Amino acid sequence: MTDLDTFRADTRTWLEANCPAEMREPVRSDKDAVWGGRDQSMLTPAQKEWMDKMGARGWTVPDWPKEYGGGGLSPAETKILREEMQRIRARNPLNSFGISMLGPALLKYGTEEQKLDHLPKIARGEIRWCQGYSEPGAGSDLAGLQTSAEDKGDHYLVNGQKVWTSYANYADWIFCLVRTDKSVKQAGISFVLFDMASEGVSTKPILLISGYSPFCETFFDNVKVPKENLVYEENKGWDVAKYLLGHEREMISGMGLGSAGGNPLLDGAKKTIGTADDGTLADPLLRAQIALFEVRAKAFNAMSEKFIDDLKAGKAHPAQPSMMKYYGTELNKSRHELMMAAGGSDALEWESERSTNGAGPRAWLRTKANSIEGGTSEVQLNIISKRILELPDK
Amino acid sequence: MPLYINEDQTMLRDTARDFIADSAPVKHMRALRDANDQTGFSRDLWKSFAEMGFTGILIGEDQGGLGLGHVEAGVVLEEIGRNLSPSPFLATAVAAVEALKGTAQATKYFSGIVAGETVAALAIDEQAKFRDSVALKAERSGNGFKLTGKKQFVSHGHVADLIIVAARTAGSADDENGVTLFAVDKGAAGLSAEAERLADSSLAARLEFDGVEVTADAVIGEVDAGRDPLNRLLRAGRTGASAELLGVGGGAMDMTVEYLKQRKQFGVLIGTFQALQHRAAHLYSEMEVARAATLRAAQMLDTGSDRADEAVSVAKAQAGLATMLAVQEGVQMFGGIGMTDEFDIGFYMKRQRVLAEMFGDANFHADKIARNAGY
Numbered sequence: 001m002t003d004l005d006t007f008r009a010d011t012r013t014w015l016e017a018n019c020p021a022e023m024r025e026p027v028r029s030d031k032d033a034v035w036g037g038r039d040q041s042m043l044t045p046a047q048k049e050w051m052d053k054m055g056a057r058g059w060t061v062p063d064w065p066k067e068y069g070g071g072g073l074s075p076a077e078t079k080i081l082r083e084e085m086q087r088i089r090a091r092n093p094l095n096s097f098g099i100s101m102l103g104p105a106l107l108k109y110g111t112e113e114q115k116l117d118h119l120p121k122i123a124r125g126e127i128r129w130c131q132g133y134s135e136p137g138a139g140s141d142l143a144g145l146q147t148s149a150e151d152k153g154d155h156y157l158v159n160g161q162k163v164w165t166s167y168a169n170y171a172d173w174i175f176c177l178v179r180t181d182k183s184v185k186q187a188g189i190s191f192v193l194f195d196m197a198s199e200g201v202s203t204k205p206i207l208l209i210s211g212y213s214p215f216c217e218t219f220f221d222n223v224k225v226p227k228e229n230l231v232y233e234e235n236k237g238w239d240v241a242k243y244l245l246g247h248e249r250e251m252i253s254g255m256g257l258g259s260a261g262g263n264p265l266l267d268g269a270k271k272t273i274g275t276a277d278d279g280t281l282a283d284p285l286l287r288a289q290i291a292l293f294e295v296r297a298k299a300f301n302a303m304s305e306k307f308i309d310d311l312k313a314g315k316a317h318p319a320q321p322s323m324m325k326y327y328g329t330e331l332n333k334s335r336h337e338l339m340m341a342a343g344g345s346d347a348l349e350w351e352s353e354r355s356t357n358g359a360g361p362r363a364w365l366r367t368k369a370n371s372i373e374g375g376t377s378e379v380q381l382n383i384i385s386k387r388i389l390e391l392p393d394k
Numbered sequence: 395m396p397l398y399i400n401e402d403q404t405m406l407r408d409t410a411r412d413f414i415a416d417s418a419p420v421k422h423m424r425a426l427r428d429a430n431d432q433t434g435f436s437r438d439l440w441k442s443f444a445e446m447g448f449t450g451i452l453i454g455e456d457q458g459g460l461g462l463g464h465v466e467a468g469v470v471l472e473e474i475g476r477n478l479s480p481s482p483f484l485a486t487a488v489a490a491v492e493a494l495k496g497t498a499q500a501t502k503y504f505s506g507i508v509a510g511e512t513v514a515a516l517a518i519d520e521q522a523k524f525r526d527s528v529a530l531k532a533e534r535s536g537n538g539f540k541l542t543g544k545k546q547f548v549s550h551g552h553v554a555d556l557i558i559v560a561a562r563t564a565g566s567a568d569d570e571n572g573v574t575l576f577a578v579d580k581g582a583a584g585l586s587a588e589a590e591r592l593a594d595s596s597l598a599a600r601l602e603f604d605g606v607e608v609t610a611d612a613v614i615g616e617v618d619a620g621r622d623p624l625n626r627l628l629r630a631g632r633t634g635a636s637a638e639l640l641g642v643g644g645g646a647m648d649m650t651v652e653y654l655k656q657r658k659q660f661g662v663l664i665g666t667f668q669a670l671q672h673r674a675a676h677l678y679s680e681m682e683v684a685r686a687a688t689l690r691a692a693q694m695l696d697t698g699s700d701r702a703d704e705a706v707s708v709a710k711a712q713a714g715l716a717t718m719l720a721v722q723e724g725v726q727m728f729g730g731i732g733m734t735d736e737f738d739i740g741f742y743m744k745r746q747r748v749l750a751e752m753f754g755d756a757n758f759h760a761d762k763i764a765r766n767a768g769y
Binding site: 263266269270275279280281287288290291292294295296298299300302303305306307309310312313315323326327378380381382384385386388389390391392393394 | 396397398651654655662663665666668670671672674675676678679682683684685686687689690704705707708709711712715756757759760761763764765767768769
């Protein structure tokens with residue numbers, strides 16, 4: 001038996017013994033997603049047990065180093081862990097912007113103290129983070145941000161407003177872009193971390209077309225941020241931000257495309273439309289649209305694998321996440337459009353129990369943000385055309 | 395296996411890129427067409443493919459080949475596509491070799507293929523759109539068989555030394571079983587070929603089998619069990635055609651992007667126009683996705699994965715769609731000169747159409763995926 005075989009066998013045994021039955025049920029609504037944080041009352045007992053057990057082993061972030069709360073696993077071991085989790089249909093123990101975005105940025109740009117202070121709490125789901133990037137006047141033109149951080153010796157005094165701050169009302173800490181130099185654009189931005197419980201921080205949820213409010217407006221009124229919370233160097237926050245955006249784009253590009261068993265699109269279509277005598281969907285045009293969509297989705301799956309392989313081998317173009325983000329989100333939107341078409345009038349129910357409180361239509365509407373958040377599709381196309389195809393500026 | 399080509403494969407690509415760009419660039423194809431060449435390719439070029447070892451790329455080293463896989467065949471095909479080189483490589487060195495592999499005919503034909511002396515043609519299409527049906531009849535006759543029926547869209551069918559024919563020995567046209575594959579030699583009595591020049595200026599034949607007598611040893615594999623070698627042929631042909639399409643699409647895209655960087659309108663480079671930048675970036679994305687899908691299909695064929703069939707259909711469909719976009723955007727962005735015969739981009743458009751149709755188009759493969767998924 002090789003070491004990897006042993007690892008697989010041990011992992012399988014441990015997962016079987018420790019993953020609560022409730023955490024092997026399919027994810028049905030937003031409430032099934034675990035985000036951790038100080039307010040543990042938002043978790044069910046099984047959610048908390050699963051997050052704690054996985055966090056204690058460092059398996060919420062299996063490939064991070066052990067000293068920062070990770071599992072210290074090799075890429076091959078990480079892959080085995082994922083496969084074994086999939087095998088028993090174990091839910092993700094923890095969703096977290098700390099894991100997908102801040103963590104990689106801190107690992108690259110943070111001081112040793114910052115890593116030791118923040119990363120283990122992210123890994124164990126103790127602190128929930130939010131991202132303070134966009135502002136009312138700085139969306140796609142992110143570097144136009146105005147939130148200021150004034151140097152007061154041992155701290156910065158932060159004033160300004162952020163918008164589209166995902167789950168700011170539930171977050172414990174924020175990683176935030178602030179302006180430390182008004183005379184230059186990108187080169188005047190710094191990357192700081194601070195506690196959302198700090199005096200002068202307030203949030204206000206924004207109601208969306210889905211009827212939900214996952215985003216907030218966030219206000220900073222003379223917020224004191226200790227100097228040691230600056231990540232990397234003053235006025236070099238744009239480097240950190242760009243690195244982190246790459247991870248964010250990767251995350252968004254993969255959203256909802258990994259189908260772990262079952263095909264809700266098809267099941268929906270069969271139920272509402274029925275099948276012809278030869279077993280094909282009774283609506284041949286919708287069938288064709290679904291089939292051509294499946295071709296693109298499966299091809300993009302290959303691309304996602306290739307992208308990860310390229311990244312690991314250092315072969316990916318630095319702007320490649322933009323392509324993944326663009327293609328993945330556009331594809332996700334098409335899928336939800338097709339799901340709505342397949343569901344017919346059933347898919348329009350907004351509040352019924354039968355529709356799990358309108359999960360389908362709300363998810364459909366939510367996907368419309370995919371090609372806006374994390375840099376619009378148009379911004380990604382600009383990046384591809386300039387940085388990969390090297391098309392001229394003027 | 396990571397989804398990128400390794401160092402050896404990269405070296406092979408560089409070799410193939412130089413060799414093909416040098417010996418068979420687009421102007422080679424143009425010259426054959428202008429001379430109204432009636433073969434459809436250059437025998438001399440095929441010989442030099444043999445000297446490079448390419449003809450035996452999928453043939454084992456014990457039989458004189460390079461003993462490489464579909465990823466490597468794809469690497470060569472992509473360069474063929476990029477240069478629009480007329481070549482029997484896909485039909486002969488890839489599809490026919492896969493059909494013959496492990497059968498009694500392998501010893502008979504492989505040495506000729508390796509030597510660049512044998513050219514094979516695939517007689518599998520009976521209708522204007524590819525279908526998984528075989529109607530051409532093969533009836534027992536003495537110790538052998540008598541073939542009766544028609545085939546079409548047979549590249550090099552009028553000049554090939556070996557014609558691989560899918561025939562029906564039992565059941566009816568749409569049945570899965572009851573198909574037998576035959577290796578028919580050039581000049582068989584009762585076989586007539588009518589060569590037609592296609593839109594891309596390649597030559598394909600309509601074949602008529604009027605009681606063509608073949609001996610029992612012309613059967614590839616087993617009688618009535620021809621689906622096996624036929625499926626091998628199709629999987630290899632589809633994956634190879636996808637790789638060639640990547641070359642066609644990639645070549646068209648590169649030409650177009652270069653043009654956007656040089657051509658001025660309204661006093662500025664047209665590549666500065668966001669409308670064109672976004673379309674070019676979208677095209678790039680589609681091509682990259684097609685590239686990943688094609689590489690995955692080739693790797694799955696090489697590892698013998700049981701999910702290969704689906705990956706092959708995904709590759710053929712996505713490569714067809716992405717390269718269609720590439721050639722259409724090419725002609726549009728070149729504008730008027732893109733419509734002229736003097737300029738090359740139109741040749742890319744015509745070749746794409748032919749390859750997209752070969753072995754089933756995007757709709758055929760999407761339908762196949764849907765049926766296999768049960769809808």
